[in-house]
Amino acid sequence: MSSQKKVKIRSVGKYVPDKVLTNDDLTEWLDTSDEWITSRTGIQQRHISTVESTADLCTKAAHEALKKAGVAAEAVGLVIVATMSPDAQSPSVACTVQANIGAAQAMAFDINAACSGFVYASSVAEKMLSASPYQYALVIGGEVMSKVVDWQDRSTAVLFGDGAGAMLLEKNSDTHSFIGEDIHADGSRGRSLVSGETALENPLTIKREMNPYLQMSGRDIFDFVIRSVPKNIRTVVEDNGLDLEDVDYFLLHQANARLIKAVSKKLKQPIEKFPQNIQYFGNTSAASIPILLDDLIERGDIQLGSKQTLVLTGFGGGLTWGSLLINL
Structure with missing residues (x-):
């Protein structure tokens, strides 16, 4: 380091x-x-x-x-x-x-x-x-x-x-939680999820109506995740000398339970290693991973200082996706 x-x-x-x-x-x-x-x-x-x-x-x-x-x-x-x-x-x-x-x-x-x-x-x-x-x-x-x-x-x-x-x-002089990362973006597919869009026009002219609300192509996002996220997770794990079996839990962004199940199937890892709380909170975007992490700590499934190995994976608008390999 x-x-x-x-x-x-x-x-x-x-x-x-x-x-x-x-x-x-x-x-x-x-x-x-x-x-x-x-x-x-x-x-x-x-x-x-x-x-x-x-x-x-x-x-x-x-x-x-x-x-x-x-x-x-x-x-x-x-x-x-x-x-x-x-x-x-x-x-x-x-x-x-x-x-x-x-x-x-x-x-x-x-x-x-x-x-x-x-x-x-x-x-x-x-x-x-x-x-x-x-x-x-x-x-x-x-x-x-x-x-x-x-x-x-x-x-x-x-x-x-x-x-x-x-x-x-x-x-901390003794412990480092962050083992590796693999983070990406692809702006060419950014129109798959748009929120808060404003018109770029001469301010002295009458502006056309723009939809300020979140708009999403669910099929595009689903296909993007299935194609990109399993590869991303595999890369961050294997590039740091580990196997998928060495990971205790995969904490994925809580976007859709069916999607999380599909990723676990692609990686050939048991669904039990992909904890979920989407049933209680829905998709909370950037908040979903830390909310899930706190839930797991409160339940005792994860303990800070335990040396458990986790992968934190986010994916969404931008398009953006990425994984962190961490050791607690």
Whole structure:
């Protein structure tokens, strides 16, 4: 690692809004059913924010991670938020969180890689922290997807939920959690998932109408994941001298239960190694991986410091995809 210092995962926290929207609730205004949604996606419910902003969710997740570690916010030198549903173009969600938690010494910025955002942000944070004078970094995936979804569009309204997950990284002389990574983008296929599009026109003329809501080609995304993600996972594992059998768990972005099952089949690994919580939270985009990681730690399936080997894999808009190979 040359002169760079080792970085370990110190703690993880999450926060989701109180309001739960079930599949049956959606049938009040959408032509759908609980059976239709569950059989095609694995989703049974999702949490929806009614008064809390993206920064609010991220702040509460950050507080949880700091509390579990017993670390003061003043010791944090870097805050990165991965989100595709920020509260404003400026200030960034990360800057708002930095102020909210009192991390007065920290630099802060957002990353938008859609559902791959937490993988991208973790990669950046690990490298920045290892080369910085700071001891701690917060990596947060947070989304209020309910504000970017057209709730009259059945193809997307049934999929998404709101929430945030935070991971506290610590510079450590003995332990390094990050073994390897394989991260990609393909902007030529970016139209497969578009959100928040605005028209580029002369501001003095009358602007044409643009759809501000999330639009997605489900078939394109499904095909992209099946073609790219198993290869990506295999590459990050084998390039670092391991076999797929050496990995304890594969933590995939929680986009669709059928898709996760298809990836496990492609890799010829048991579905039990691909834990899921999509049934409770839906697709929370950049928040899904840290929320799942926190759930598994709370359940005792994963223990920090256990030396368990995990693969964290994100995929989504951009198009972007990538995997981190980590050792707890």
